[in-house]
Amino acid sequence: MADTKAGKKKxxxxxxxxxxxxxxxxxxxxxxxxxxxxxxxxxxxMVADWHALTNNPDAAHIHAxxxxxxxxxxxxGLDPKKCTMFIQSHVREHAELHLLLSMATPLGWLERCPTxxxxxRDDDERKGLSYGMLGYPVLQAADILIYKxxxxxxxxxxxxxxxxxxxxxxRFNKLYGKVFPEPQAKLTETPRILGADRRKMSKSLGNHxxxxxxxxxxxxKVLTMITDPKRPRKNDPGHPDxxxxxxxxxxxxxxxxxxxxxxxxxxxxxWACYDCKQELATALVEWLEPFRExxxxxAADPDFVKxxxxxxxxxxxxxxxxxxxxxxxxxxxxxxxxxx
Ligand code: SF4
Numbered sequence: 001m002a003d004t005k006a007g008k009k010k011x012x013x014x015x016x017x018x019x020x021x022x023x024x025x026x027x028x029x030x031x032x033x034x035x036x037x038x039x040x041x042x043x044x045x046m047v048a049d050w051h052a053l054t055n056n057p058d059a060a061h062i063h064a065x066x067x068x069x070x071x072x073x074x075x076x077g078l079d080p081k082k083c084t085m086f087i088q089s090h091v092r093e094h095a096e097l098h099l100l101l102s103m104a105t106p107l108g109w110l111e112r113c114p115t116x117x118x119x120x121r122d123d124d125e126r127k128g129l130s131y132g133m134l135g136y137p138v139l140q141a142a143d144i145l146i147y148k149x150x151x152x153x154x155x156x157x158x159x160x161x162x163x164x165x166x167x168x169x170x171r172f173n174k175l176y177g178k179v180f181p182e183p184q185a186k187l188t189e190t191p192r193i194l195g196a197d198r199r200k201m202s203k204s205l206g207n208h209x210x211x212x213x214x215x216x217x218x219x220x221k222v223l224t225m226i227t228d229p230k231r232p233r234k235n236d237p238g239h240p241d242x243x244x245x246x247x248x249x250x251x252x253x254x255x256x257x258x259x260x261x262x263x264x265x266x267x268x269x270x271w272a273c274y275d276c277k278q279e280l281a282t283a284l285v286e287w288l289e290p291f292r293e294x295x296x297x298x299a300a301d302p303d304f305v306k307x308x309x310x311x312x313x314x315x316x317x318x319x320x321x322x323x324x325x326x327x328x329x330x331x332x333x334x335x336x337x338x339x340x
Contacts, residue, residue: 011042012153013183014044015088018049018068020064020069024209025193044149044316045078047309050089050095054132055128055130067305074294074308084312085309091146091320093317100327102135104171110135116134140164147319153188169181170182193248194207228240231273249276253287
């Protein structure tokens, strides 16, 4: 499948942990760009289910969350005819390459990793830290290198995360001879949308708007959104550039003529935040309608979704097996006795 889609396109690899239905933060932070990039690149999109176990080894929810997430990917525009969607744990070559890369990765690189350092500093977090948590950047490197990905789509703040993959790549190529291209960051612009409480939108903080939320749920959530903190009274002049509600209008209000009007009314102090949020709720419900319809159709046909993943797993496995054959040859492992 990937071969016919790929042609001479450069390859990208990106993934998400299976966290169930996606929210607008997931969409703006990654998925929206994936949809754009699938026309230009040979795109591999991975359900990172092994990564989901690094801080919680309970896998009971992963199947349901995987299906929910992939249904959302497709409802948002990922097209199985244009890209490869697959599940990490169904391509075991990731694990084999991870093991080999881990032998070539100095411990210090992993201990310096900001996420690990932060968790290690906290007495309570440290007790629950797994070996997998320390090694996850190496698994991430394997995820990328096993497909010889040329690019990884990331926001500017994630560039340092890719650097360790590039270091591991250079180290491996130096030790065994060049196998992998050094993956580059494909910088993607992501609008900064916040949760209802003005913190980063996140499921764990409960401040998120799920794309498949019902119109009623969306209305309720929008009405709880914190607005411009510098506008305590209704008639005070507002600062739309500091207001999350205004950012949402810019992204989701299809009536583009309203954006400058809202901005002007807000700055003049004659447009009330309550009205502004009511209008946003209506606009957002409308904007999400095509997504919701497509999602309902996909959710009613789980066999189709599973088949997309089955085909994706096969294509990913084919690509990964070819690279692992090369890796085994370079490292000379596995060549003493010919396999039957
Ligand atoms: S009027 Fe709208 S843009 Fe202005 S502060 Fe209130 S919610 Fe934000």
